[in-house]
Amino acid sequence: MRFIFFLAGLSAGAAMTSLMVKWIEGNNKAPWDGLIKAGALLAPLTICLGLFLLIFDLTRPLHFWKLLIHYNFSSVMTLGVLGLFIYTPLSFIYAAIKFKPWLFETGPFAGLLKPFKGIIDSIGDNPAWLERTLFLFAVIIGIYTGFLLSAMYSYPLFNTPLLPILFLASGLSSGVAASILFGLLFFKSEVNQKKCQIPFGA
Amino acid sequence: MPKKYGMIHDDNLCIGCQACSIACRAENRVPESVYRLQVHIKGPEQLPNGTLKYTYHRQSCVQCENTPCVSVCPTKASHKDENGIVSVDVDLCVGCLYCVAACPYQARYVDPVTKAPGKCDFCKETRLGRGEEPACVTVCPTDALIFGDLNDPKSALNKVLSTKVTMRNKESLGTNPKLFIVPNRRGGIES
Numbered sequence: 001m002r003f004i005f006f007l008a009g010l011s012a013g014a015a016m017t018s019l020m021v022k023w024i025e026g027n028n029k030a031p032w033d034g035l036i037k038a039g040a041l042l043a044p045l046t047i048c049l050g051l052f053l054l055i056f057d058l059t060r061p062l063h064f065w066k067l068l069i070h071y072n073f074s075s076v077m078t079l080g081v082l083g084l085f086i087y088t089p090l091s092f093i094y095a096a097i098k099f100k101p102w103l104f105e106t107g108p109f110a111g112l113l114k115p116f117k118g119i120i121d122s123i124g125d126n127p128a129w130l131e132r133t134l135f136l137f138a139v140i141i142g143i144y145t146g147f148l149l150s151a152m153y154s155y156p157l158f159n160t161p162l163l164p165i166l167f168l169a170s171g172l173s174s175g176v177a178a179s180i181l182f183g184l185l186f187f188k189s190e191v192n193q194k195k196c197q198i199p200f201g202a
Numbered sequence: 203m204p205k206k207y208g209m210i211h212d213d214n215l216c217i218g219c220q221a222c223s224i225a226c227r228a229e230n231r232v233p234e235s236v237y238r239l240q241v242h243i244k245g246p247e248q249l250p251n252g253t254l255k256y257t258y259h260r261q262s263c264v265q266c267e268n269t270p271c272v273s274v275c276p277t278k279a280s281h282k283d284e285n286g287i288v289s290v291d292v293d294l295c296v297g298c299l300y301c302v303a304a305c306p307y308q309a310r311y312v313d314p315v316t317k318a319p320g321k322c323d324f325c326k327e328t329r330l331g332r333g334e335e336p337a338c339v340t341v342c343p344t345d346a347l348i349f350g351d352l353n354d355p356k357s358a359l360n361k362v363l364s365t366k367v368t369m370r371n372k373e374s375l376g377t378n379p380k381l382f383i384v385p386n387r388r389g390g391i392e393s
Contacts, residue, residue: 071277077298
């Protein structure tokens with residue numbers, strides 16, 4: 001459980017960071033582009049890693065698929081599963097749009113992914129509906145882990161309406177931090193001197 | 203009309219002999235490292251008149267009406283049947299242990315064999331089906347346990363409920379347990 005709480009928060013925080021920076025600063029503007037790309041990449045990767053580790057947190061990991069086909073709408077966990085059903089694909093599509101040239105043209109999987117190019121192309125480069133839905137579900141995933149714990153009144157410490165907000169805040173801060181780190185580590189070329197030059201006195 | 207099974211644990215009659223916990227273990231084949239039922243003994247405490255008293259707590263599922271474990275279960279593996287008995291469908295369980303954490307009475311354990319949570323189900327699978335009372339009730343030497351149908355006004359359970367003062371654990375949580383406790387009255391003014 002501890003992994004998904006951290007990684008889901010980080011994923012939601014990274015998606016929110018990426019989207020907010022994109023909305024404020026726009027694409028292809030150094031150094032912000034590195035941050036946007038890092039967030040777009042972190043969101044699907046960390047949520048997948050978290051969900052993968054979550055399966056091994058179950059005492060019956062081979063039965064995990066029953067979680068996907070049996071629902072109990074009074075359980076916060078079912079609502080979280082349904083939220084993740086929407087959030088995870090959206091985060092993948094958002095990352096695919098951001099890395100379109102690498103995925104479909106220059107990268108090592110270009111040949112393999114060619115059939116999907118049409119789908120990603122048809123969505124467009126800056127789909128407002130997708131970005132807004134992704135942001136909404138990032139917030140939902142960010143607070144979901146808090147609701148998961150606060151629903152248990154056997155622990156008075158957890159059973160407080162403040163907990164979801166705390167989880168969202170902690171997820172956002174870890175998402176921002178991871179995006180900055182990731183952006184500096186892997187997208188430094190986006191933040192290079194040439195692009196970052198501020199025309200002093202110009 | 204569906205039944206609504208409930209139980210009374212009389213703290214004044216209980217002697218803490220653990221016959222109930224052994225009978226439960228034998229009847230339900232509960233593995234050694236875990237338990238469905240124990241009687242936790244607290245004491246001795248000295249009363250103002252100089253005598254000693256023990257208090258006995260039945261540590262087991264209280265069969266809530268408003269069940270936290272059932273409402274948090276994402277797959278409905280944890281369920282309440284038409285007779286009000288809460289149990290676990292091992293086939294549906296994924297082992298997230300959300301119910302174990304959500305139970306305010308710490309009544310659930312993880313079965314070391316099936317890896318799914320287990321709990322008291324009033325011997326539903328074994329004795330109730332044969333028309334017998336749960337194992338713990340049958341073996342209690344002092345009749346401190348009374349089992350019956352809360353919907354039947356003539357049941358022994360309702361007779362005791364109408365004559366003795368009873369309480370339930372953690373009532374403030376609104377779980378509405380069906381395990382009633384006759385509290386220890388030793389040490390009171392009339393004792």
